[in-house]
Amino acid sequence: MPDGRLPLNRRTFLVTTGLAAGGAAVVGHATAAHAAPSRTLSADPFTLGVASGDPDHDGFVLWTRLAPAPLAEDGLGGMPSRNVPVRWELAADERFRRIVRRGTVTARPESAHSVHVELNGLEPGRDYWYRFKVERYISPVGRARTAPRPHSFGPALVMGFVSCSQFEHGYFSAYRRLAEEEPDLVLHLGDYQYEYRKGVYNVPGGNPRDHEGPETVTLAGYRQRHAQYKNDPDLQAAHAAAPWLVVWDDHELENNWADEVPEANSDTPDPAAFLQRRAAAFQAYYENMPLRRTSIPRGIDMQLYRRIRWGRLATFHMLDTRQYRDDQGCGDGYRDCPAAVDPSRTITGDEQERWLLDGFRRSQARWDIIGQQVFFAQRDNNAGPLKVTSMDSWDGYVASRDRITRGWIEAGVRNPVVLTGDVHAHWAGDLKLDYDDPTSRTVGSELVCTSITSGGDGADSNPADHPFLKINPHLRFYNNQRGYVLTKITPGEIEAHFKVLPYVRRPGAPVHTKATFVIEDRVPGVQQTYLRPVEQTLAARSAPVDPGRQTVIDETVRP
Template sequence: MASRHNPELRAAARHVGRRRFLTVTAAAAALAFSTNLPARGAAGSRELDATRIDSDPFTLGVASGDPLPGSVLLWTRLAPAPFEPDGGLPQQFVVVEWELASDESFSAPVRSGTAVAYPEYHHTLHVDVDGLDSDRVYHYRFKTGTWISETGRTRTAPATTAAAASLTYAAVSCQAYHDGYYTAHRHLSQDDVDVVLHLGDYLYEYAVNSAGGQRAYTDRKLPALFNRETMTLEDYRLRYALYKSDPDLRAVHAAHPFVVTWDDHEVENNYAGAISENDDPPEEFLLRRAAAYRAYWENQPLRAAQQPSGPDARLYRRLQWGTLAQFDVLDTRQYRSDQVYADTKHTGGPLQDDPARTITGAAQESWLIDGWRATQALWNVMPQQVCFSQRKLDLTAEPKMSMDAWDGYRASRRRILDGAKSAGVENLVVMTGDLHAAYAFDIKDDFDDPASRTLGTEFTATSVASGRDGAEKPSTWDTYLKANPHLKFYDGRRGYVRVTLDRQKARADFRTVSAVTTPGAPISTAASFVTEAGDPGLKPG
């Protein structure tokens, strides 16, 4: 439990007292005493002369995200010594220049300006560049002192009323640093996609030893400060520094804009709302969640609307790609009811169908269905975290299912599917992470009746590294395919899924690498599937 291992959390919780933690909102106030916010323009603020930075501050690369028709969010962090708690910079703000151009050599500049990297935000920058042309590719970089960052490539979305002809996106998830190399990210950085969806488990809270776990480093040694579970704001910040120091992750961020959402490991395994895996006192866990959420926002290309307030953050949001696609990005962790029976595999029972239980929360559920009712898009894409389709895990009369996935929240899933039907959604595509395997499902109106109507398609991105190398046919391969007739594909190797949408069809290519415990493995397409617009149901591609 957190209280046994984390005196900082325990002291913070004791300072506030349990009786004040009657709601999640109350914990937001608790965070103020332990982690300060930037005093923008305050009399005591001091600027660091950037010419005094004597080593490269752009060690963690650049990133962009959430492309809109006229704007894109640019990110970087200043950290000359990323494995030090302060990143190698004093508690002073730094002025940083940014540039946006239509070419990689910056001979055709488009926009430029300055931004301030505050120490209270760990010298991260979130620059929301607006006034841009829609449906355009841009290049960007940052400068401070004598240092220039690497160049990133990004793009804006088509105008909301534009009849975009096509869109190609990739989906990735689950990148446990200690389980292997990010070879899939390197290949994805060289792939021709418009945007990347990261579906959660960007970070893992588990300790990473000096050899980098399965990476088994012999030419370097990681600091001992990584060899502990993340609990405090400093812990989470340092862990992001470790992950973002990976050259393959830096490459894919520089190559494509990202749309990110979290799952559980960005905070703690299998947490549910304000309930921790080990049932820690809420006043302690919410302080940990607040630290994790803050570090997540600091280290991702997210706009100010997603900035946390204590342990709360509005991560669910909507993006459009002209009239071709609408993306409804979900958060199935922050608002969910606690898991029933068990967090993972269990035969389940009537509580799975309790209408009082939810995986999205009532507000997000209404927001999703209302958005479907108003949509003008041909394809409705729902990036989210855990398996949406029914997934029986054995062939018994009362099979086990994952209580952490939508199978543990069947009433919640039923409301979403009924909402899609009532809204007239014809081309639903659910994008999923979490499972460390590639799956392709037909989403059925009644999963226990193979003849029932197909309402959409679910593509599950396998992990980037989590689970180590994996196998083309895991030991459960035959069982899962027999137990779930709506499951059309299952592969246990690492990689990503690439989806191309056009006016006639959606095509998914499952890209897999042969190994991640050794670097440099080749990539290949394990399988391809197509679902036609207006006629849901997967066919070999």
């Protein structure tokens, strides 16, 4: 099983609003159910699709949630208030002619009729197909994959990573295009869903579709919002295509939250109310994600950082940079802020930092990949003597970044690579110990994916003209269209294709590769191998675009 699942030893706040505090009722165990028979369902309960996640060399998690009326205001998806037995099947072929496992799991009303089936004892390094059945209804089929044997490299790993899918800002065509790539693994780096009510977070020209319900504050609201997102067919296709590794950022709870501190203009400014909201968001997140039972929330705490090994090829260190961080300095946003360099401040918390550094020391992987949420490299937006950086990113926690970077250097990590979401644009850059000295040696690489939809269509541009790249020479690439990053990982290199879509305001956009970068074994830093000419990209768009337009959308300030 994936390692790194440390016991929760932070204090657990037991919310007194009826939320489950981590009992077994919120996970369906892969054993025979004994629910009493009762009347049948009147509509298909598999409106939210299926998913798999957290793979290792002999198993993974299978997920579904029953919701014949997914947008029901009570968040329960139109399900009756009773236990429902759900049959599941795992096959060695997509036509289910060779069933290798089957069983029954109980979907319970207290967990919004979600189920998590953890499987082990499977063959390493191969594809499996799965489906669920309830009464006469059969779910869509999903594809999962086990990791290679622990001491083998296995074949090349095709991995995509994504972030920031704001339902209101466009259609999830990027998810569909990613599914069509048939990846072996997908990483979601946060902002899977957004909390805003209709009309609050808008893009120029108006949002092409709307959220249901008020801002998500209650458990019912978060459940309804997750269901609205999961009901999207493009997102369902991406989940069914491959196993996912998920971590959250801020919008799964509230914009720019930090540990027990809400954002400045929060809908829940009262500390006790915010903790209740946090517990509700965490429970709904677990219910709707393919996570193992070690991530079952305990009150306001949830174990989300974890380590997944893909044979000897790669170790994925999945971080949580929200739940344990000190509050952002100087009121958040871009600032010249003394708090940014305070050595006592942390973005990971002490325990998670020790866990990560220990993982570096123990690693025998060819590639150590850190999957996390916010920009890691320095990103100064001021050409003058003042350093003006985002307090919501690692720039707001310089000592944390320095300790992590020195940690992988001292541990002799062979190839450290940071994967990032959050900022609604593609970036690629080199990692340094001293970002103020352009001649200092490069000690790692960072790849940043743009958003699926957040920010609307965006705009193509010539990356060489972007002011951030001129001020920060360690940053090598920028593009402000929507899309994802598709990587091919081999023992010799990581090849990263920055995929972009020309629009998201209407469905069905095509995808193309804007740029390709390579990270070579034992050669830290990114090397560009391909850049699609900006004129050619602009010509491919359905509407005229000003090639000089530069738009940077950053989640550090609420739009």
